[in-house]
Amino acid sequence: MSSDPSDHSGAPREPDPSQWEELLRSLFGADAEDALRELRARGFDPATLAAGSEFQNDPQMLQQILDQVKRLLTSSGTGPVNADVAHDVARQAAVVGGDPSLTSREVRVATEALSVAELWLDAATDIPPGGGRAVAWTRSEWVERTLPAWNTLAQPVASSVADALTAILRDQLPGDLSAMGDSGGLTGGLPAGLFGGDGGAIDPSQIMRQIGAAVFGMQIGTAAGTLSREVFGATDIGVPLLSEPATVLVPANVAAFAEGLDAPEEEVRLFLALREVAHARLFTHVAWLRGHLLGLVEAYAKGITIDMDALESSMREIDPTDTEALRGALSGGVFALQSTPEQKATLLRLETVLALVEGWVDEVVARAALPHLPHAVALREMIRRRRAAGGPAEQTFASLVGLELRPRRSRDAAALWASIESQGGPSTRDAVWDHPDLLPGTIDLDEPAGYFTRRDAVTAEQSDVDRALAEIFGEAEDEGSSEGPGDETDGDGTSAPDAPAS
Structure with missing residues (x-):
């Protein structure tokens, strides 16, 4: 049977979504037709795996994703988010439109702006500089440094989704599918014990768990790569993303933002540098703030409950491996966001802290900028509106993590x-x-x-x-000290026996 009956020209076939099915055929082996028929009967069509992908019209990108997923399914990787997929997709998304290496001049003017901003802020706040290096990053460097934090933020909800889908699959998939490993089908040529505990029978839900991790990795990578083309530094999202103190500017994004503005690019750069160093001072010297913020995000994400009835109903109509279908499920009522008083209280606390961080930075930067930058008021208002509106990448994280990282107040x-x-x-x-x-x-x-x-x-x-x-x-202490020698107590609070007479 030809793996691609649609192509008779002899020319190299461009990748398309049907290659996902071919990938699974190679894994199912001799039992491919029966296995795929059963999957379709249960509403899971492997041919739609790439539907909704950001890269479905990019043959080169799709081929890279297919190669990555093939490596994924033939390895024993664990975790609700596939970090390798997220990394590869984020790096590709970051360079859309170009991401050239920084020139020495770009590095110099960026780091000088950060240094000047530190001096100006000294007059506006008693909180000292963060002490980290002042650096300029390309978009790809921003991805490399911040992606681990985004993976961590998404893991709680990704884990909940994987558990829910696995539970539904166990109920819906027939038992004879899990026994197909005996004939060398699904497990043929794969590492022993990958899908089953004894290397014989397989667990089809494990395939979906791994594919789900890859889908979440694609989503995280797409959003992080898109953010890398929007952010000005390492802190302007409002959540600390770096493990070590640093102040950062992304010169390509600063220059793109300054185009078409009435303010000179130098003013724009200095204003954005002020915001970066103000955030860095706060996150570095307010020792409890980083853990407090990330703890609230994690508590909120872990507290997300999944409406199993709604999810199971959705799975009858959509393919859970379809990126767009999963995105719709995440934002379409399958998750009972804010369904408990605890969830509401956590969300309110998180939104309040995010607003307080943004509000403090906004006020302190205004104080520092007004004496030096003629367009400080206009730039302040522009940044306020930009933060309030958000963007497509922030909306993606809102659906994945279950909350918006925009300070509403x-x-x-x-x-x-x-x-x-x-x-x-x-x-x-x-x-x-x-x-x-x-x-x-x-x-x-x-x-x-x-x-x-x-x-x-x-x-x-x-x-x-x-x-x-x-x-x-x-x-209580006074009473204890007034007791007689015969009422002394041991360290565990029990009465000690009187000492023997000498």
Whole structure:
């Protein structure tokens, strides 16, 4: 049987989505027709694996993805997100439209802008510089440095999806399909024990788990690669993406953003450098902030519940290996986002912290830029609107991770920080970051002027509690010290026997 009956010209065949089916045929071996017939009968058409892919019209890209998936299915890789697929796709997406190496001049002007921004910020905030290197990155370098963080953010929801799909497959796929490994079909030529514990019978759900990991890898890679063409540095998404302190500019994106603006490119570069170093100072010196933010993101993602009835119903109508079908399922009500009070509380806390970070950066950068940049006000408003609108890559992460990384109330947060500064000065404003208990809440975003009154009331209440506890424990200690020698206790709190008479 010809593997490609549609091509009789003798010319090399361009890759198309049907090659996904050919890939699985090579894995099924002698039992290919029966296996594929059963998969189609259950609503899983391997021929649609590439449908919805960002690269379905790019033969070279599709061939690379096919090669990657073939390596995936013939290896024992684990994890809900295939990091190798994400990396390959992200690197390809990053260079769409070009990603030339940086010239020495581009590196110099970028790092000089970051250095100048540090000096200007010294006059606007008491939080010191982050201490990391000032660097310029290409889009590909941005992908390399930040992709691990995106993979981590997506893993909780990817794991939930994989578990749900696997459970449904176990119920829907017939038992005789899992026994086909005995005839050398699915497992023929593959590592022993890859799909089954004893190397004989196979688990078809494992194939779907691995394909699901590849699909999530494609989605993450596409979004990260697209983001690399939009971001100006390493921090302007609002979530810390680097494991070590650094300040970064992506010169190609800065220049593209500056085109067509009334402000000179140098002004635009300096304004964006101010935002980068302000974020870096906050993430570096507010020791609890990075873990707090990432912890909230992880808690929210892990708390996502999956409506199994809705998912199973969807699977009867769509191919779960179709990228677009999965994307639609993620955003189409299959996931019961914010379905519990805990989920709602976590989301509200996360959105508030993201807004407070963005609002603080917005306010501090404005203070630092106004004396030096004639177009500071216009640039501030442009960045505000850009952050509020988001882009296609951010929307992809919103569907994958289950939340939006856009600070919805950044303007309210900036007004709050300005109010705090007007009442207590820059030092008081920055001191709010000393402890998470001092951080404003949503009510403070609604009514900035009452922040100190509410904080003082909470502080007084906590002091009363601490005082009462101190009195209780103090009385207990006094009682313990007044006991006679015959009532001494051991370290475990049990009474010790009286010492023998000498």
